[in-house]
Amino acid sequence: MVYQAVSTVGYRPHVRSATIHDVVTTAPWLLPPLARARRAVLCAVEAAFGLALELGVEFSGLIGWRPGAQLGWHHDANREYLDRRHVSAVLYLNTQGADFGGGDFRFQDGPEPLRVAPRPGRLVAYTADARNVHCVERVGWGERVTLTLWFSLEPAAAEDxxxxxxxxxxxxxxxxxxxxxxxxxxxxxxxxxxxxxxxxxxxxxxxxxxxxxxxxxxxxxxxxxxxxxxxxxxxxxxxxxxxxxxxxxxxxxxxxxxxxxxxxxxxxxxxxxxxxxxxxxxxxxxxxxxxxxxxxxxxxxxxxxxxxxxxxxxxxxxxxxxxxxxxxxxxxxxxxxxxxxxxxxxxxxxxxxxxxxxxxxxxxxxxxxxxxxxxxxxxxxxxxxxxxxxxxxxxxxxxxxxxxxxxxxxxRAPGPEAGSEDDAGPRTGAGAPARLSLQQLSESVAWQEGAPGAGGPLQGYVAAATAQLRRQLPEWLQLGSLLGASD
Ligand SMILES: O=C(O)CCC(=O)C(=O)O
Ligand SMILES: [Fe+2]
Known part of the structure; x- marks a missing residue:
């Protein structure tokens, strides 16, 4: 709901998105949970690829895939202006079959899994280069919501x-x-x-x-x-x-x-x-x-x-x-x-x-x-x-x-292996798989009411934020319908 209120249309056909910049300008109070989710994914991806402290977030945003939305075979650094995207990560936020139909993520070839069914907390991460050609199958109904991030090894590319x-x-x-x-x-x-x-x-x-x-x-x-x-x-x-x-x-x-x-x-x-x-x-x-x-x-x-x-x-x-x-x-x-x-x-x-x-x-x-x-x-x-x-x-x-x-x-603080690797292209860590399906990042979605793993020191914050949202829901709905009307 909040995402709907914050998002804008036009990123791709039948897709709407709320980048971190949209959140800043429309609902800065949402930044704490978004920044936290962003960091959780960043940490997970860095750990999985052996790139601790080496990646910066080049793009982060909530993406909503509505009926008709799909994406053909591609890789994520397939344009000159995208060549600083080295690693991609998609954290799924809702459930295929319950919240939307279709919308499988697929890799064109390579090791299993070739197909990933979105469900909350599932994270897919892969190098953004041509080794990982992938697509998103057509969404039939509902809305498929993701937190999508691209990471760069170049500090200057960071969106911070x-x-x-x-x-x-x-x-x-x-x-x-x-x-x-x-x-x-x-x-x-x-x-x-x-x-x-x-x-x-x-x-x-x-x-x-x-x-x-x-x-x-x-x-x-x-x-x-x-x-x-x-x-x-x-x-x-x-x-x-x-x-x-x-x-x-x-x-x-x-x-x-x-x-x-x-x-x-x-x-x-x-x-x-x-x-x-x-x-x-x-x-x-x-x-x-x-x-x-x-x-x-x-x-x-x-x-x-x-x-x-x-x-x-x-x-x-x-x-x-x-x-x-x-x-x-x-x-x-x-x-x-x-x-x-x-x-x-x-x-x-x-x-x-x-x-x-x-x-x-x-x-x-x-x-x-x-x-x-x-x-x-x-x-x-x-x-x-x-x-x-x-x-x-x-x-x-x-x-x-x-x-x-x-x-x-x-x-860019050098890791233990820094210096022993050459600079040829994105590094995925010696022996690191080209793609990963990571464990559930419950903490990264803890701001969602009732999400598994919500709790710990952030619980008070989550509860307060939720209460705040409830109070303002009518306004958010109004905003959401305004912003969503053109799609
Ligand atoms: O949402 C997904 O599962 C993948 C999205 C994707 O491939 C992209 O945005 O480039
Ligand atoms: Fe992609």
Whole structure:
């Protein structure tokens, strides 16, 4: 239902789609589950192909295949502009026979399975090149819904940067005014110019004063403040299906620190401060509910004091008010930091910077995020919840390309076998099968009500999001019928 409201027609005949960009502009509050699903698939695919930390998401989107939709024999990098697509993954979200008829996925040749019947949580992943010619049989009735992703080995092909920039301009998340920061002004002007064009058409039933409500009161609470928790020594991350904790640690331990070249000084890092939470209220001790999963990639955030505007003692006293466990120096990817401590422990700053710059830092607790997109998205929700000016955060983030470079550098961290392989074409890992049918990724669809595996630390979030959806269902239906009418 939500997907229907967000999607647009025209991608292919009888197909409608909601790319991650559509979600950003129409329903940014859906980003947490989408980003989570995206990451779950990414991790599973990286693990299956022996490409831990090497892939970036080049495209992600929900695709609906309606009656008549089909796709002939092809491979997924069969156009020049698609040649950066190295691995494809399709996560099926509904059930053949119950929700739609037809729509088998088929490989033209090769090992079994040659035919895949879609059902929720089933993931097909294969290299995008000519080794995997495949098709989708005609859908006879109903709607076949997939989360389709393409991955690239080239960091520059990742969609994260674009997602971030869009997120930064999204009026639903644009709350700050009056800053003298030139970056902010530029970002705001940009946002003003694009606001009408980008977002208003898809909010026909909502008064502007209500927009904040659409993000969902309580969502950030359930994301970040599930319960108060005494900070403890961080336990080793629990290994979840399709992840690669050990290899992430190995990468970190190898100390490849490309970030240093990009971010050569603390000052430069400070330029990446993406928020000043002027009106922030004191927070409880939040817990990063996703820390286990995300720490597998060595990504983390730590609370830091604002040394520029607070005496060291005060800063130290409040540092770590937002925390998810002690920082581990040398984890070596990049981090997102929430600053606190200047004003009674209130959040006052959010920084994105290289984890290598935290070496020796005394502030050791914070939030962990699985990607820059997730970090900024989470900051957006936190800022929203705190009534904070986000535009500043957004515009600075958008104007800080080095942040994305860090992420790219992180995603290219060499694995154990790196250097021993040549660069001829996409690498699928020595001996890796050309295609895989992976285990059910229940967690990746946990945001769907009643989905198997829903639970764990995200349960509160899922419950709140579901309740929020229920409240807004009439509006979503209206939107859905408007958007679906032309197909
Ligand atoms: O949805 C599927 O099963 C496969 C889709 C596909 O092959 C494509 O979009 O290129
Ligand atoms: Fe395809």
């Amino acid at each position: 940067g674009k997602v971030l920039e869009q997120l930064c301009r999204c009026p639903q998340l644009r709350m700050g005014t009056g800053s003298t920061d030139p970056l902010t002004q530029r970002g705001q002007q940009h946002a003003e110019a694009e606001a009408e064009e980008q977002c208003n058409p898809v909010w026909p039933v909502v008064e502007s004063s209500q927009r904040r409500v659409w993000l969902g009161p309580g969502l950030p609470d359930t994301m970040f403040l599930l319960r108060q928790q005494q900070q403890q020594q961080q336990q080793p991350a629990e290994v979840q299906p399709g992840t690669s904790t050990e290899s992430a640690r190995q990468h970190a331990a190898q100390g490849q620190e490309p970030q240093r070249e990009v971010c050569a000084s603390e000052d430069r890092c400070a330029a990446a401060a993406i928020a000043a939470f002027g009106t922030a209220q004191p927070t409880e001790e939040p817990v990063d509910v996703r820390s286990q999963r995300l720490s597998e990639l060595g990504l983390r955030a730590v609370a830091v004091s604002d040394a520029a505007s607070a005496p060291p003692a005060a800063a130290a006293a409040g540092a770590g008010a937002l925390g998810g466990g002690p920082a581990r120096d040398g984890d070596g990817v990049w981090v997102c930091e929430l600053g606190s401590g200047v004003d009674g422990g209130a959040v006052d700053k959010l920084l994105l910077r290289s984890s290598t710059h935290l070496a020796g830092s005394s502030s050791g607790r914070g939030l962990r995020f699985g990607s820059l997109t997730e970090a900024v998205m989470a900051a957006a929700f936190t800022a929203y919840r705190l009534g904070a000016p986000l535009a500043r955060a957004a515009s600075v983030a958008a104007a800080a390309p080095e942040l994305r470079v860090w992420e790219q550098a992180a995603s």
